Amino acid sequence: MLDFDGREIGSERLGRSFRLWALERHPAQEAPKGDWRVWLLMGGRGSGKTRAGAEWVHEVARRTAKLRIALVAETLGDAREVMIDGVSGICRIARRERPEFEASRRRLVWPNGTIAQIFSSEDPESLRGPQFHLAWCDELHRSIVSERVNLKSAA
Ligand SMILES: Nc1ncnc2c1ncn2[C@@H]1O[C@H](COP(=O)(O)OP(=O)(O)OP(=O)(O)O)[C@@H](O)[C@H]1O
Numbered sequence: 240m241l242d243f244d245g246r247e248i249g250s251e252r253l254g255r256s257f258r259l260w261a262l263e264r265h266p267a268q269e270a271p272k273g274d275w276r277v278w279l280l281m282g283g284r285g286s287g288k289t290r291a292g293a294e295w296v297h298e299v300a301r302r303t304a305k306l307r308i309a310l311v312a313e314t315l316g317d318a319r320e321v322m323i324d325g326v327s328g329i330c331r332i333a334r335r336e337r338p339e340f341e342a343s344r345r346r347l348v349w350p351n352g353t354i355a356q357i358f359s360s361e362d363p364e365s366l367r368g369p370q371f372h373l374a375w376c377d378e379l380h381r382s383i384v385s386e387r388v389n390l391k392s393a394a
């Protein structure tokens with residue numbers, strides 16, 4: 240049996256490969272096709288929003304070197320506890336080319352040099368200055384309702 244990269248799957252890798260996100264995800268968790276700038280994923284509690292975001296960010300990050308990514312949550316604690324270390328967070332779902340979290344610099348670093356920095360919508364001014372190729376905002380409505388994030392600066 241071959242995996243998605245065309246490599247032979249040995250018995251030790253078989254179980255791991257069956258958990259590939261491409262096989263597990265629901266249609267609504269698949270990123271839109273074509274040239275898009277904003278992917279808004281709305282769903283009920285536990286519907287898989289965070290997991291879809293984490294899987295997409297990790298896939299883009301591990302495939303593209305030296306990207307700069309913003310991870311935005313309502314608080315820095317949410318960013319760390321949900322988007323990075325949570326059950327659906329990047330560090331929990333990453334199966335290969337796993338990033339390291341540098342707590343002192345509040346950032347994830349992938350082996351290929353891609354970096355994701357965490358931000359809080361409580362401090363929207365912190366998004367001014369640094370430049371990013373892309374941003375993932377979890378629970379965006381909490382930031383928008385409180386009018387703390389200027390979408391232009393987060394996008
Ligand atoms: N396609 C899937 N297959 C299997 N498990 C999944 C899938 N999508 C999500 N999960 C799991 O379901 C649980 C809930 O997912 P997730 O945390 O992404 O939901 P959520 O919509 O962000 O929830 P909340 O509304 O609480 O923020 C997690 O354990 C996650 O790993």
Ligand SMILES: [Mg+2]
Pocket residue numbers: 288289290377
């Ligand atoms: Mg969530």
